[in-house]
Amino acid sequence: MPLTPFAIFKDFKNGDLDSSSAIELLITLIENVENITTRLESIDILEKVNLKNKRVFNTLENLFISDSNEKIRCLSATVLKNLFSEEAIPPMNYALQHEKSLNCLIAIVSNLAEIHGEKARSVLLKNFYEINKKKYKYNIKDLLEETDLNLLSNQELAEILINYYVIFSLKLEFGYFKFELNEKGAIINLDLSNVDYQGLGLSKLTNSFESVLSLSFLKRLDLSNNHLKAIPENIKTLKFLDYLDLSYNNISRLPETISSFNNLRTLNIKSNHLRYIPESIGLLSSLEVLILRDNYLIKLPNSFSSLTSLKLLDLHHNKLALIPTNFNNLTSLTELELGWNRILSVPESIRSLKSLEKLSIGRNQLKKVPIWIDSLKKLKVLYLYDNKLTNLPESIKFLTNLVELNLRNNQFNEIPDSLASLKSLKILNLSWNNLNTLPDWIDSLSSLEQLNLWGNKLKNLPESIVNLENLKMLYLNFNKIVEFSDSLKSLKKKGVSIKI
Numbered sequence: 001m002p003l004t005p006f007a008i009f010k011d012f013k014n015g016d017l018d019s020s021s022a023i024e025l026l027i028t029l030i031e032n033v034e035n036i037t038t039r040l041e042s043i044d045i046l047e048k049v050n051l052k053n054k055r056v057f058n059t060l061e062n063l064f065i066s067d068s069n070e071k072i073r074c075l076s077a078t079v080l081k082n083l084f085s086e087e088a089i090p091p092m093n094y095a096l097q098h099e100k101s102l103n104c105l106i107a108i109v110s111n112l113a114e115i116h117g118e119k120a121r122s123v124l125l126k127n128f129y130e131i132n133k134k135k136y137k138y139n140i141k142d143l144l145e146e147t148d149l150n151l152l153s154n155q156e157l158a159e160i161l162i163n164y165y166v167i168f169s170l171k172l173e174f175g176y177f178k179f180e181l182n183e184k185g186a187i188i189n190l191d192l193s194n195v196d197y198q199g200l201g202l203s204k205l206t207n208s209f210e211s212v213l214s215l216s217f218l219k220r221l222d223l224s225n226n227h228l229k230a231i232p233e234n235i236k237t238l239k240f241l242d243y244l245d246l247s248y249n250n251i252s253r254l255p256e257t258i259s260s261f262n263n264l265r266t267l268n269i270k271s272n273h274l275r276y277i278p279e280s281i282g283l284l285s286s287l288e289v290l291i292l293r294d295n296y297l298i299k300l301p302n303s304f305s306s307l308t309s310l311k312l313l314d315l316h317h318n319k320l321a322l323i324p325t326n327f328n329n330l331t332s333l334t335e336l337e338l339g340w341n342r343i344l345s346v347p348e349s350i351r352s353l354k355s356l357e358k359l360s361i362g363r364n365q366l367k368k369v370p371i372w373i374d375s376l377k378k379l380k381v382l383y384l385y386d387n388k389l390t391n392l393p394e395s396i397k398f399l400t401n402l403v404e405l406n407l408r409n410n411q412f413n414e415i416p417d418s419l420a421s422l423k424s425l426k427i428l429n430l431s432w433n434n435l436n437t438l439p440d441w442i443d444s445l446s447s448l449e450q451l452n453l454w455g456n457k458l459k460n461l462p463e464s465i466v467n468l469e470n471l472k473m474l475y476l477n478f479n480k481i482v483e484f485s486d487s488l489k490s491l492k493k494k495g496v497s498i499k500i
Contacts, residue, residue, distance in 0.1 A: 005029060005041040012049060019051040027059050040075055047079045057084055061091045073099075074107040081111040086119055093123045102169040102211045106162050110214075113158030124157040125149060131164060138167040139185040159216065160185045166211055173204045186217035193245070196226040206230070213238060224248050224268070235260055247271055247291070259283035270294055270314070282306035293317050293337065305329040316340055316360070328352035339363050339383060351375050362386050362406065374398035385409055385429070397421035408432055408452070420444040431455050431475065443467035454478055454499075466490045476500045 005026060012022040026049070029042045043063070046056065060083070063076040077095070080088040092108050099105050109127075112120045128149060131140050143149075143160060152160075163186050170177060170192070180189035190212065196205045205226055212221065213236050220243040228249040237260045244261065247270035254269070259280040261267075266289040274295040282303025290307070293316035300315075305326035307313075310333055317340040327349035335358040336350070343364040350359070351372050359376065362385035369384065374395040382399070385408035397418040404427040405419070412433040419425075420441045428445065431454035438453075443464040450473040458479040465471075466487050474491065477499050484492070484500070492498055 003029065005038065005045045009045045009048060019049055022049050023051050023053075023056060027055070030059065030063070036069055036071065039069075039072060043072070043075050043079055047082055050083070052083050057087065060084075064091055065095060070101045070103055073101065073104050077104070077107050077111055081115060085115055086117060089115065089119050089123060093126075096123070096127060102165060102208065105165045106211055106214050109158045109161045109165070113154045116154075121154050121157070124154060124161065127161055128157070136168070136171070137164075138171075139163050139181050139187070143185040156184065162214060163187050166215060169211065170208060173208065182217060184217075187215050188217055188240070189220040190215065190218060191220075191222045192226065193222045193224040194226070210234070210236075216240070219243065221245070231255055231258070233257055237262070239263060242266065242286075244268070254278055254281070256280040262286065265289065267291070277301050277304075279303045285309060288312070288332075290314070300324055302326060308332060311335065313337065323347040323349055325349050331355060334358065334378075336360070339385075346370050346373070354378065357381065359383070362408075369393055369396065371395050377401070380404070382406070392416040392418055394418045400424060403427065405429070415439055415442075417441070423447060426450065426470075428452070438462050438465065440464050446470070449473065451475070460485055461487055463487050471496050474498045 003025065008017065008022050008025045011017040012019065023046065026042045026046050030039050033039055060076045060080040064073055064080055067073050077092065092112055095108055099108065112124055128140065128144065131137055132144050140160065149157065166187065167179065174195040177195055178191035179187050182188050205228065210232050216238065217240055218238050219240050221241060222245040224245045225248040228246065228251055230251060231254060233255045235255065235257050240263065241261050242263055242265040244264060245268040247268045249272050251269065251272040251274065253274065254277060256278045258278060261284065263286050264284050265286055267287060268291040270291045271294040274292065274297060276297065277300060279301045281301065284307065286309055287307050288309050289312045290310060291314040293314045295318050297315065297318040297320055299320065299322065302324055304324055308329060308331065310330050312335040313333060314337040316337045320341040321343060327347065330353060332355060333353050334355050336353065336356060337360045339360045339362040341364055343361065343366065345366065346361060346369060353376065355378060356376050357378050358381040359379060360383035362383040364387055366384065366387040366389060369389065369392055371393045373393060376399070378401060379399050380401050381404045382402060383406040385406045387410055389407065389410040390412060400423065402422050402425055405425060406429040408429045409432040412430065412435060414435065415430065415438065417439070422445060424447050425445050426447050427450045428448060429452040431452045433456055435453065435456040435458060437458065438461055440462045442462060445468065447470055448468050449470050451471065452475040454475045455478040458476065458481060460481065471491065474496055481500060488498060
């Protein structure tokens, strides 16, 4: 049977190994095995054996100070603190002066904050005074001028130092970027968009990701347009994070641990390579805006029904043919974007979305609009462009709040009479259909400001069009109208911009 950390611990728990023997076997693995996972597991079990002697201390100190692997150094620092408390302070003080890894610096400072007493505090304060001698102090500059550090707790001192190390490291890697601090010197807004837009520093940003997620006061994080391929599985909970932008990257999957951001209100993952969404997304109960457009999604998880705070859901340009039947739980939704998918009919589950103000379902494969469309009483914007529609249900006339209706590129031979009741309509797009005439009732659309008839078969317009008092734009390009009629001249005289 091969010697493994877990086998050693099992024998120790069973009484087949005493603590000294178990420690020696674990240290043998740590010092002689190349596999990093095995070494990390051995260090972890070293703590569980809980033998606090010089041999263990020296081993952990040596790993912490000298090991070439960042993860080994970070874990050794934590175990050293957990086992030896104040005795761990001198090596931590030394490491703070020489450590180059951002993750390790964060680990050291975090561990110092958990050691009670003046010795740990003096090391933290010493770091502040060392930073004060440097040219660039970043978040610490104003703090040193305006705040009495003696009034801050060890945890608060550590938080400020961690923020400094993160800024300092990111500045070295990427140069200019935007950030915003709160009154205590903690980063609350961090904009790293476009810092790696050519993909040249990909590994640098990926390596910095976990450290950025250690900024516990962070509210807004923008990592858009950076060629990122993945989000770390071991992301930490950012209890204040309410905005995360990962758009324009190369992310192919979201980890189940995305649910750690339990106060997130806006999540933008536009233009990535996502093929599915993990079920754990349903735990983001505070989410109000979810942008998933321009991905490769084939289906959505059933847990979507738990996103009851969602107000905007953008699924534009994916490969969705079906929408979950429990979509009707998203009763807070005011804007739903389903354009450029493979939907054959308007999903029945949308019927219950009584708060919906904008529905976009253009560029799908719709042949009809359901009779129940009038259930969406608050609807103001309806996009049905690029489908196969030939008519609209009579019930559409009850959408009295409708302000914009886009029917571009369908198969209408005439404008449905049901539209005559849409007194609030300001924008009507009927371009690229098969219209030969406009109905005389066109002036019933008394609020109309833009009328797009581009790409039809119109030869002339009814005289009643002159009565559209609010009309500002009229598009008639690519029709069969060859000259301005009297009605068009009248409209132009009223200041209407006419494209013909």
